[in-house]
Amino acid sequence: MSAETLEKAIEKKPAEALLSKRRKKLVTDPLVDENPITIQVLGICSALAVTTQMKPTLVMAISVIFVIAMSNFVISVMRNTIPSRVRIIVQLAVVATLVTLVSEVLKAFAYDMYKELSVFVGLIITNCIVMGRLEAFALGNKPYDSVLDGLGSALGYSWIILTVAFFRELWGSGSVFGIPVFDTISGIFGPDFKLATNGLMVSPVGAFIILGLIIWVQRTKTGYVEH
């Protein structure tokens, strides 16, 4: 027994760099090549629902980043003690707790946002990306790697919903982050010139169209084909 541990200690490789190539890949892969929304087509519900404007979308993105990274961390820490027969329930309990925390904090410090996002914060629990990462990664990997993996997926989700929200707010409401853009441009060209907003962009259908275009552009560039 003692000889064995000694041997292991000798064989032990130098500690992996904090941001080694493999670890960087954990974060960067889900941004484009393994993007949860555009490639895996997960988390579409909230991508459609909260993206009419940039501001709530940003809050949503931050909430999701927090929930995925933290739940990945917690589950990964506990991965060797979680009874496999009840692991889904355990994951759900952890995710639900984190989501409730986010919701409580929003209610206390950003009540308007809390009202606007309403049910969608609670629905992070059912966001397939969260449970998907727990099952696929956190249960079998170390905490630090799991956090990186969670961050990667969450950032991949975030930049897509922010892009969708950018175009939806620009074309639907004529503004970006609540700052009127269309009115300003119209002002430059005189009173007769007016850029019209498109009501379709405000409805969930608009999100579908933008999302479809993003996926189209991405797959054209990367040559990704669904198997």
Next chain:
Amino acid sequence: MQQSNAYIITFSVILTVVLGLLLSGTAQLLGPRQQEAIALDKKKQILGAVISGDEIAAMTPQEVNEYYSSHIGATVVDINGKEVTEQGGVAVSAENVDVAKNYKKPAEERLYPVFIYHEEGDPSAVKSYILPLYGAGLWDAIWGYLALDTDMNTVGGVTFAHAGETPGLGARITTPEVQARYQGKEIFDESGDLVGVLMQKGEGKDYSSEPHKIDGMSGATITGTGVNNMVKNYLDHYKAYIESKKSSSAVAAL
């Protein structure tokens, strides 16, 4: 890895207790701040019936509180329009009357708060009367505030809020676009009967020449009906109070 039932049960119990404590601790910690946020939100809603949403959005929470205390007076009345100052030995104030709780009682027993919007610092120079409303939408409760001008007939503005209407459809009652449709409408018809303001089915028609009708919300007719019932019911409940103010302002005009 196969664990014994005892292990699974112990694990679950510990997990539940830890998570439970974490959540209740957070709720305790953030509770006061949340109460503040809710109180502030209520003030914003009340003010929203008389000043525009953009103006309110531009104010800091402190400014909202100051504006509220210098511009809003309040009283509580019963179904007969009589002022109520105490109930069961406890003093009542409009801010503390829970309209939602009162909604569960029969209409005759409810307390009806009235918020009075006046010139800055001068409670006698009334600009409008703001009446709370409460009712049922399609999925859950809806509520709001309706401001009546001093002629007790013209609607100065409304704000609506909801607990669970469908986003993009019924939830549109919270948008300035829909709420602006109520402005300038009248609640009494020529013969003096209380008819309220009714949201119509369908959207996109012009009702500007009809004082009691407003354009509806496409795809949200049931929510619209809920709003109509809510407005009509509460105007009926406040009718005695409205009539009393009407006659007193008529006397003042003479």
